[in-house]
Amino acid sequence: MSGASGMIIIGAGECGVRAAFALREEGYGGPVTLIGAEPHLPYERPPLSKGAAAGAQKIIAGESRYDEAGITLRRATRVERIEANRRQVALSDGTTHAYDKLLIATGAQARRFPGMEAARTLRSLDDAEAILAAFRPGARLAVVGGGFIGLELAATARERHVDVTVIEAADRLMARIVPAALAAMFEARHRAEGVALLLSATVASVGEEGVVLADGRHVEADLVVAGVGAAPDTQLAEQAGLAVGDGILVDHRLQTADASIFAAGDCCNFPYRGGRVRLESWRCAQDQGTHAARAMLGADEAFSRTPWFWSDQYDLGLQVAGLPDPARPFIRRDLAGGALILFQLGDDGALLSASGAGPGNAVAKQISIAEKMIQRAVPVSAGQLADTGTNLKSLLKG
Amino acid sequence: MSEWIDACAVDDVEEEDLIRFDHEGRTFAIYRSHENAFYATDGLCTHEHVHLADGLVMDHIIECPKHNGRFDYRSGEARGAPACVKLKTYPVQVKSDRVLIDIA
Incomplete structure (x- = not known):
């Protein structure tokens, strides 16, 4: 065992970095160690699928900010195991380090389904660099999966004059979280940009020549990228005996069953509105990082921030606040310039979700208002939501 | 040295709101x-x-x-992650229902 114990954070992504700084912002004066497996200075992942090339990546904080905050950043370092009974972690360099409190913020890893083993995935800066290097005019890209990452990558590729085919198993795009009417806007746009969209198409295998579909069709490609979701990185937690079920199970404070261990970000499964969810969201990773830091210092507050997602494809921007429920009706509000917002009301007469899309950031203001309305459970009627004459911001102030 | 320029009319901006103003390749x-x-x-x-x-x-x-990212637009001060760098602010005066800003 080496060094004084303090706070250890496993995972130097958006969540872990935010937690490290939040510990200091909350006044914690003991040692803070942030451990990341990648060699790079922690960087933002969302730009990767949006074409941020090598050298243009966006770091979360410059090296000097870690020094100034007294955060020990261990890069290119893996945690081999958590020894919960001794409250210490064993690292890939052979050392062990004791902790008072531990935060697991290991994120998620790209998923591949059987037959897709030969496909590339996009999760890290190194992944993005390898993929973008293949984006030459006339190159052929096959994207498996019509979700955010796959479609953002398709848009990036078209902007670089790459031939793109998107293969999606569902009968529409972004079916997991985005309402059909908005997904249709993106579908039309991708087709207009020359993307070949194969919907209701299942992959049988991926090989040197491209993709073979279950119905026997071949999609020839120089590069195949699978964007079919991510699986939470729970290996360390499982080995440590922590409960896992689509993510590391945490309570309202983001604490695991071990009072010294917390989990936050893409790797955790947390209570939300009477159920449990796991989110893969940049904003949630930040919010939970901040929350976990406070909880590690003893705060007893429930994490209750409203989920928020976004996607950029070409010059179309999508934003979602709350979690849309496919079983509930949508209330439509048309904005100027072809932008559209779809709201859902909950049983409590307050807003449940708001999903919007339009050129650039045309829906941002309304979605931000909606996010606050969801958070504060502001009562609102379907008529008010649909009527563009109703100033939603004034309801917020009500 | 000051360089006052006419940005917009008072009524171009609603209360508790903002507008974009572009001037010679800069945006305010x-x-x-x-x-x-x-x-x-x-x-x-x-x-x-x-x-x-x-x-x-x-x-x-x-x-x-x-x-x-959030900022107090009066001081430009950043109010929370991910923004941590202050927003530059400019002096403003209102004259005859026009909003002038000093971009020097």
């Missing part, structure tokens, strides 16, 4: 507070090149339309 944001006072800042978020004019103003806070 002009704010009208809920107390009917005018302010000006750089037009782009310090976190990423996003026009603040698409963002929401609540009280004296402008929220970036993209990543929830």
Whole structure:
């Protein structure tokens, strides 16, 4: 065992970095160690699928900010195991380090389904660099999966004059979280940009020549990228005996069953509105990082921030606040310039979700208002939501 | 040295809102507070090149339309991650229903 114990954070992504700084912002004066497996200075992942090339990546904080905050950043370092009974972690360099409190913020890893083993995935800066290097005019890209990452990558590729085919198993795009009417806007746009969209198409295998579909069709490609979701990185937690079920199970404070261990970000499964969810969201990773830091210092507050997602494809921007429920009706509000917002009301007469899309950031203001309305459970009627004459911001102030 | 330029009419900006103002390759944001006072800042978020004019103003806070970075538009001070760099502010005066800003 080496060094004084303090706070250890496993995972130097958006969540872990935010937690490290939040510990200091909350006044914690003991040692803070942030451990990341990648060699790079922690960087933002969302730009990767949006074409941020090598050298243009966006770091979360410059090296000097870690020094100034007294955060020990261990890069290119893996945690081999958590020894919960001794409250210490064993690292890939052979050392062990004791902790008072531990935060697991290991994120998620790209998923591949059987037959897709030969496909590339996009999760890290190194992944993005390898993929973008293949984006030459006339190159052929096959994207498996019509979700955010796959479609953002398709848009990036078209902007670089790459031939793109998107293969999606569902009968529409972004079916997991985005309402059909908005997904249709993106579908039309991708087709207009020359993307070949194969919907209701299942992959049988991926090989040197491209993709073979279950119905026997071949999609020839120089590069195949699978964007079919991510699986939470729970290996360390499982080995440590922590409960896992689509993510590391945490309570309202983001604490695991071990009072010294917390989990936050893409790797955790947390209570939300009477159920449990796991989110893969940049904003949630930040919010939970901040929350976990406070909880590690003893705060007893429930994490209750409203989920928020976004996607950029070409010059179309999508934003979602709350979690849309496919079983509930949508209330439509048309904005100027072809932008559209779809709201859902909950049983409590307050807003449940708001999903919007339009050129650039045309829906941002309304979605931000909606996010606050969801958070504060502001009562609102379907008529008010649909009527563009109703100033939603004034309801917020009500 | 001052360089006052005419940015917009008073009525171009609604109360507790902002507009974008471009001038000679630079972009600014002009704010009208809920107390009917005018302010000006750089037009782009310090976190990423996003026009603040698409963002929401609540009280004296402008929220970036993209990543929830928040600034007090009177001082330019950043009010929470991911924004940590201050937003540049500019002096403002209102003359004959026109909003002038000093971009020097």
